Amino acid sequence: MTSVDPQHTGPAPTFLEDFRHMSSFGATDGGGVHREAATEADHATREWFAGWLESQGFTIGADRIGNLFGTYELVPGAPYLLMGSHLDSQPMAGRYDGAYGVLAAAHAALRLRDEAEAGRIEPILNLCVVDWFNEEGSRFGPSMMGSGVYAGVLDEQAALSTTDRAGVTVAEALSSGPEMPAAQLPTPAAYAEIHVEQGRELEDAGTPVGLVDRTWGARKFRITVRGDQSHTGAALMADRRDALYGASLVIVAVRELCHQFGDDELRTAVSTLELEPNSPVTIAREVTFQADLRSPDESVLDTAAQMLLERLAEAEQAASVTITHELTHSWGQLAYSTDGVALARKAAESLELPHMEVMTVAGHDSTTMKDLVPTVMLFVPSVDGLSHNEAEYTRDEDLVRGVDLLTEVGRRILDGDLTGPVD
Amino acid sequence: MTSVDPQHTGPAPTFLEDFRHMSSFGATDGGGVHREAATEADHATREWFAGWLESQGFTIGADRIGNLFGTYELVPGAPYLLMGSHLDSQPMAGRYDGAYGVLAAAHAALRLRDEAEAGRIEPILNLCVVDWFNEEGSRFGPSMMGSGVYAGVLDEQAALSTTDRAGVTVAEALSSGPEMPAAQLPTPAAYAEIHVEQGRELEDAGTPVGLVDRTWGARKFRITVRGDQSHTGAALMADRRDALYGASLVIVAVRELCHQFGDDELRTAVSTLELEPNSPVTIAREVTFQADLRSPDESVLDTAAQMLLERLAEAEQAASVTITHELTHSWGQLAYSTDGVALARKAAESLELPHMEVMTVAGHDSTTMKDLVPTVMLFVPSVDGLSHNEAEYTRDEDLVRGVDLLTEVGRRILDGDLTGPVD
Known part of the structure; x- marks a missing residue:
């Protein structure tokens, strides 16, 4: 050949x-x-x-x-x-x-x-x-x-x-x-x-x-947002427990964690998402995704991970959902x-x-x-x-x-x- | 029987x-x-x-x-x-x-x-x-x-x-x-x-x-956010064109449109999402979802739809993505x-x-x-x-x-x- x-x-x-x-x-x-x-x-x-x-x-x-x-x-x-x-x-x-x-x-x-x-x-x-x-x-x-x-x-x-x-x-x-x-x-x-x-x-x-x-060091979290199904139109906004809204708040927060640190001290991403039931007229009951945090500096990772947990608590409040997380990967420099x-x-x-x-x-x-x-x-x-x-x-x-x-x-x-x- | x-x-x-x-x-x-x-x-x-x-x-x-x-x-x-x-x-x-x-x-x-x-x-x-x-x-x-x-x-x-x-x-x-x-x-x-x-x-x-x-009246939009694949760790934050970040900004904005109107004048939701390639270490190149806006008042719907377009433009800027939308359903009272x-x-x-x-x-x-x-x-x-x-x-x-x-x-x-x- x-x-x-x-x-x-x-x-x-x-x-x-x-x-x-x-x-x-x-x-x-x-x-x-x-x-x-x-x-x-x-x-x-x-x-x-x-x-x-x-x-x-x-x-x-x-x-x-x-x-x-x-x-x-x-x-x-x-x-x-x-x-x-x-x-x-x-x-x-x-x-x-x-x-x-x-x-x-x-x-x-x-x-x-x-x-x-x-x-x-x-x-x-x-x-x-x-x-x-x-x-x-x-x-x-x-x-x-x-x-x-x-x-x-x-x-x-x-x-x-x-x-x-x-x-x-x-x-x-x-x-x-x-x-x-x-x-x-x-x-x-x-x-x-x-x-x-x-x-x-x-x-x-x-x-x-x-x-x-x-x-680089890394921390990866598997995050699960649990809400409750309801009708996208008929349910009052105040009654909704929208897992996709909660997840979106977290995805934005993960990305914007970087703004809290110096130039290229932290890189973050969410690139996967599983959504149930993923139907046009039914509010999502559950969304799962992975947050990927990386830094050359382990102390930055520790601080960022702590900030992330605060953002999860805020999203729980805002979207009336419950959010659990699991540290799936963690390594240092x-x-x-x-x-x-x-x-x-x-x-x-x-x-x-x-x-x-x-x-x-x-x-x-x-x-x-x-x-x-x-x-x-x-x-x-x-x-x-x-x-x-x-x-x-x-x-x-x-x-x-x-x-x-x-x-x-x-x-x-x-x-x-x-x-x-x-x- | x-x-x-x-x-x-x-x-x-x-x-x-x-x-x-x-x-x-x-x-x-x-x-x-x-x-x-x-x-x-x-x-x-x-x-x-x-x-x-x-x-x-x-x-x-x-x-x-x-x-x-x-x-x-x-x-x-x-x-x-x-x-x-x-x-x-x-x-x-x-x-x-x-x-x-x-x-x-x-x-x-x-x-x-x-x-x-x-x-x-x-x-x-x-x-x-x-x-x-x-x-x-x-x-x-x-x-x-x-x-x-x-x-x-x-x-x-x-x-x-x-x-x-x-x-x-x-x-x-x-x-x-x-x-x-x-x-x-x-x-x-x-x-x-x-x-x-x-x-x-x-x-x-x-x-x-x-x-x-x-x-009630309704407007439904099919929204497509197009970014570009890159590595979730190795790519500089400034180089990223993250379609899931862009989509999340829009999903949050759709939900929070309601805050601009009086009590129960507008209901909004995003409940579906398709994500490509949905891989743990690859920034999303494309996210598609449907935004569902409903109101008993058609003028509220018109205003909300206009506001949504402004939010799309803001998300395009923030996430370095392009966002297109298509009105798929529209009916009045x-x-x-x-x-x-x-x-x-x-x-x-x-x-x-x-x-x-x-x-x-x-x-x-x-x-x-x-x-x-x-x-x-x-x-x-x-x-x-x-x-x-x-x-x-x-x-x-x-x-x-x-x-x-x-x-x-x-x-x-x-x-x-x-x-x-x-x-």
Whole structure:
């Protein structure tokens, strides 16, 4: 399906060609992709990618939760450097988010394999390319499902039983896809991932490469507003307990929490909403949604969460509803491995790539993997910081530089720079 | 299934027993019913009701749009007094709304038939009991679908092709129900309907019977807010074009329009919402909902609609979105036939029932029928004015009084009091 010339000094043309082809699966009219986890478009992408890996001599296999592994043994019995990201997308989303990192990992692994087989490097680890299943979590919650199960932080059976809005389970959706051989789970020694930034820090700084050193903190609340059904016309306004009015007051308040803090100290959003009964002439009895609060500063998050609770109480009064909330996600400013950041810096310097340390606001499979093994996380710029949008865009030269950097990072990890000697 | 003793002076016990039985179809734990149009619960109710009519000697038949007619010819070739309402319900709704009027019509028709056959009245019209299909419009829009098609104000083919959220058409949903003989459409001469008030005017006044003389005015707008997808965390707040934030600002504004007017001059609601893509980490690109404005005063509606447009422009600015609107429904204060109201008043007086003229805020099948033939619309009280709610309640004595009143109204209409002599 592709061929690599070991004399060729860079994978650039082939990588971009492959990326263009891969972006045709689930392509949207607006230049993006629509391939939520375990849909036909996701299945087709994975099938193509598995074929690509196989044609390059990798051994492919999937685990029960649908992570797709392509392994190549260079050092019999040694543990693995895993590199990867995710092929699934949000609805009507960009073609780079996740998919770029998976194909970059494949091309980097191919180069490293060729270098090892040509005797130009002496790896102490084996190679594994991964497509983590369902990173996005838009069809099946939670996000980062595949890497979470692999790392043991999510229960496999619970994940397989999760249903989408149509009642289809993850297990059923996976079984509707192409059959994959059962994977021999690779023993991990280190993990490396590259991703588009999805924000505009690199772009605004004019820096082509980001070395991710920390995450923003986040608090996510599941909020349920309970009112009572009545007729949209016949009921007196004073008698109404309108759950959608109550929810709208809260959604506005969540958004406007940001006004209470300094520039970019807090980002907030509500992007989901379930409404019962959603009928033209019946006041809503129940609305459920998720409030997403993020900050680089945990004390800002604490203050914002406290303010949110006050807004909930005000909305309860104004709309004559009851509002309950549940903290579903909470994490602080989490550090990536300092050794990993140091290794990535040396790699960027050796390639003479301008670079900077950046925090990630979004979660990634590396957020989970970094707690399992030493991990390197790299960013390339997103034009206008736009993501989860068909118009998401990263320049070709940044994509290619990213593959070069990931390859150099992998080269150093294979050399033992991150793990030290392994058994 | 039921028996009527012609010597028995009132249908009360039998009516209440039948009503209790009918309320078991689609019954909810909270004492209501959940039987949206052409669902299994609606089909089961209609099948039982058709059997009831047949067992009483009525000829049953349905038209293509699913209106169910039970006719009884007393005067060969004469046109018909139609009496009825609707058996379908909102989701998780009350057991009285619509269903009370259909069963009341059946019991009234039975009494009138027996009186005619015993020679105690000399009708100039025939009798027809109707269950109008899909009055609620919660599953398939628009509401009052069956009566609208019958009256020629809705296109039958368009109505049959309407889909629910799962993509099922009205035609498909109807064909999944019990087979009904094709109706010989009864030529209408007059229409009478009784319904629970759904508001609290009768209840607050302590009056058991309402004679509906007018409708409130209404304006309904379909509002679409268009933003742009982005990441709920990674996108800068300033870059966001959040359609759900914009929609929430409008929903709050719609509700709070009421504050600009005097007590109960305006009622407003938003109760539906469609959200794309409705994903936990992707800012909404599009939200669509319906704003429902009602007033007894058309000038209030005009002013409120103007204010709403100003709020839309403000929300566009605040959320960096574009908002379009479409006026989907508009009607003023519409009068019911004054002759019909006068006839109903005489009927109530003859039964010594305290009564008052009331406006209807809700739409009914009679709203359509009144433009086709002379129409009488009657209300019985709703406790606490509660409707479209499982806890909807009307006292037994009010139900029974209502059947008596509808029977007396029918008796007078059969006598020619509303139509004069007919061919």
